[in-house]
Amino acid sequence: MTDQEQPEDIQNQTQESAAAETEAVENSTSVEAQLETALAERDENQNRFLRSQAELDNTRKRHQRELAELRQYAAAPFVQDMLPALDNLKRAVEAAENADNVNDLKLGVEMVAKQILDVFAKNNVKAIEAVGQPFDPNLHEALQQMPSDEYPSMTVIQELEQGFILNDRVVRPSKVIVSSGPAEN
The missing domain is CATH 1.20.5 (Single alpha-helices involved in coiled-coils or other helix-helix interfaces)
Structure with missing residues (x-):
């Protein structure tokens, strides 16, 4: 190198x-x-x-x-719908204080009751049909049982308080009297 x-x-x-x-x-x-x-x-x-x-x-x-x-x-829309019925009920009470005719008072109260039921219907609240129907513990609350020649056993013969359903759910069951069948002699 x-x-x-x-x-x-x-x-x-x-x-x-x-x-x-x-x-x-x-x-x-x-x-x-x-x-x-x-x-x-x-x-x-x-x-x-x-x-x-x-x-x-x-x-x-x-x-x-x-x-x-x-x-x-x-509940605000429901309350707004109920206010006119309340106003009419107050008017009926005022009219009752001065009314001589009971039929006019009865007619006024019936109109208010119809108005309330219309508000219920508008809000999907339905009355439970009770009288003449078979007793259903899901819809009815039996308060008493009585003999009845007119209705078979376990049939609602009288409604003491009307029940209501809201969209297929029981809000309040009907308070009823149920038949125990024909009276024994």
């Missing part, structure tokens, strides 16, 4: 070493840049997640407030 070759080899090795160092520095810079990008992306995702959680929590709370308000004022 000549002296000229040696310095070239050393020079090549130095250049290769410098190139390797430059590549290592560039790789290191590239890895650092990737790491910084990944960290920034992680932070952004974390912030998005926290904002989403807060938004979900706020939505849930708003929904609960709205439901509570709906429950609180759910």
Whole structure:
């Protein structure tokens, strides 16, 4: 090997070493840049997640407030429908104080009762049919049992208080007297 070759080899090795160092520095810079990008992306995702959680929590709370308000004022339309009937009932009471004719008073009260039943019907409240029907413990509350020649055993013979159903659910059962069958002599 000549002296000229040696310095070239050393020079090549130095250049290769410098190139390797430059590549290592560039790789290191590239890895650092990737790491910084990944960290920034992680932070952004974390912030998005926290904002989403807060938004979900706020939505849930708003929904609960709205439901509570709906429950609180759910009866308002029904009350508004009942107010005219109450007004007419008050008028009937005032008329009764000055009335000489009981039939007019009776007619006024019957009109108010019909008005109330119309409001019930408008709000899906139905009266339970009782008299002449077989006793049903889901619809009727038996207060008494009496012998009856007119009705068979376990048939409603008299209604003491009318029952009502709201959308297929019993609001109040009919309070009734039930037949025990024909009277024994």
